[in-house]
Amino acid sequence: MKKVLITGGAGYIGSTVASALLDQGITPVILDDLSKGRPEFVEGRVFYQGDIADAALLDRIFAEHPEIGATLHCAARIVVPESVGKPLFYYRENVAKTVDLLESLQRNGCTRVVFSSSASLYAPTPDGRVDETCPVEASSPYARTKQMMENVLQDWTRGEGAERIRVVVLRYFNPIGADPQLRTGLQDLSPTHALGKLIEAHADGTPFTVTGVDWATRDGSGIRDYIHVQDVAEAHAAALTRFDEVVRPADEDRFRVINIGTGEGTTVRELVAAFEQAVGATLDVREADPRPGDVLGCYAAVDNARELLGWSARRTIAEGVADALAWRTKWTARLASA
Missing domain, CATH: 3.40.50.720 (NAD(P)-binding Rossmann-like Domain)
Structure with missing residues (x-):
């Protein structure tokens, strides 16, 4: 092809x-x-x-x-x-x-x-x-x-x-994350997904809000498959x-x-903890009701991807956080100089 x-x-x-x-x-x-x-x-x-x-x-x-x-x-x-x-x-x-x-x-x-x-x-x-x-x-x-x-x-x-x-x-x-070579990444500096909001809160010194804390998960926050x-x-x-x-x-x-997907579920609270560990700082975390359209979430069974595509996820959440932060720094500088 x-x-x-x-x-x-x-x-x-x-x-x-x-x-x-x-x-x-x-x-x-x-x-x-x-x-x-x-x-x-x-x-x-x-x-x-x-x-x-x-x-x-x-x-x-x-x-x-x-x-x-x-x-x-x-x-x-x-x-x-x-x-x-x-x-x-x-x-x-x-x-x-x-x-x-x-x-x-x-x-x-x-x-x-x-x-x-x-x-x-x-x-x-x-x-x-x-x-x-x-x-x-x-x-x-x-x-x-x-x-x-x-x-x-x-x-x-x-x-x-x-x-x-x-x-x-x-x-x-x-x-989550960005192209590891930083050719492209998330173009929106005010995204609606969890990691984008975490980066925004860390960069701006504002609170991060966990939307939905009464889901039927191990810690009440929604569960996702962050890849x-x-x-x-x-x-x-x-x-x-x-x-x-x-x-x-x-x-x-x-x-x-x-x-x-990765085949593993990560709750929003666990994502927050991983992010705090990656950046070496504690965020001001608050709680709120779910947004319109929010759901408990899910994570993938990935047997078919391995068998049919010969593919499996290779990168960690920590790598995703690091690449996302590096991209935000590069993208912010580029937008500022435009």
């Missing part, structure tokens, strides 16, 4: 995957509207600015890059509280535009798709551990859009003229390079779901 189209390739996940592909000699062709992605993240890369629903632009991309062998669909709106307040916006941006994208892919003969999905659509389990057979029960408009996008993709593999269409879905858990973003990127790269082994054209079911 010489080239891969990455939608949302100027964002946090997409840009890190693009770097991982470049490291393997695969050229990423990036499509991003830059509503959240950063132009700095596509410098020196093949880049098209535009909407995934722009059929004429997709036709142009495939005409100019006929070597594209697969599409990695990362483009999506992802903020849970925003999705609660603006559900129609999320359904239009994430679901309706995905349909337009798939029509363009099919028209241009791109029959391999890796979908960057989310573990947020899993139904809660008693201990938080989930495998790919666990029920889904998305609890926010954002998560429901991911679930609906998966449904669309699965139905797409079964429709008329879909004999060659194959889809691998990666349900990844909670990415280094570089591990997430390498999992996506493995899904692309091993695509024809994971889903073959002759398979009756050409839709495959794979969990991407």
Whole structure:
């Protein structure tokens, strides 16, 4: 596979995957509207600015890059509280535009798709551990859009003229950190996820709030599977390079779901403790009710990822914290000098 189209390739996940592909000699062709992605993240890369629903632009991309062998669909709106307040916006941006994208892919003969999905659509389990057979029960408009996008993709593999269409879905858990070479990282200095808020609290000297302290976990705080973003990127790269082994054209079911995580659960309080140890300081930690759309959380069973992708997470939470802090320092300096 010489080239891969990455939608949302100027964002946090997409840009890190693009770097991982470049490291393997695969050229990423990036499509991003830059509503959240950063132009700095596509410098020196093949880049098209535009909407995934722009059929004429997709036709142009495939005409100019006929070597594209697969599409990695990362483009999506992802903020849970925003999705609660603006559900129609999320359904239009994430679901309706995905349909337009798939029509363009099919028209241009791109029959391999890796979908960057989310573990947020899993139904809660008693201990938080989930495998790919666990029920889904998305609890926010954002998560429901991911679930609906998966449904669309699965139905797409079964429709008329879909004999060659194959889809691998990666349900990844909670990415942390940055590209270890600091080529890209979290572009938002005020993120909504736990580690971003910890870094913000540490940098600004403000309190960190644990949202939700009465969950059915060992310490009452939510449980997550925090995974280094570089591990997430390498999992996506493995899904692309091993695509024809994971889903073959002759398979009756050409839709495959794979969990991407560490296989270990970490509570928010445990994340706080790990962060404090990494930075050598104690934070002012406070408690609050869950945010709209918050859930207990979950962590991954990752047997399928090891077996099918030959992949497993290699980096620790401490490495994720260190890379996130290093990236914030670099990114803050760059924004200040811009």
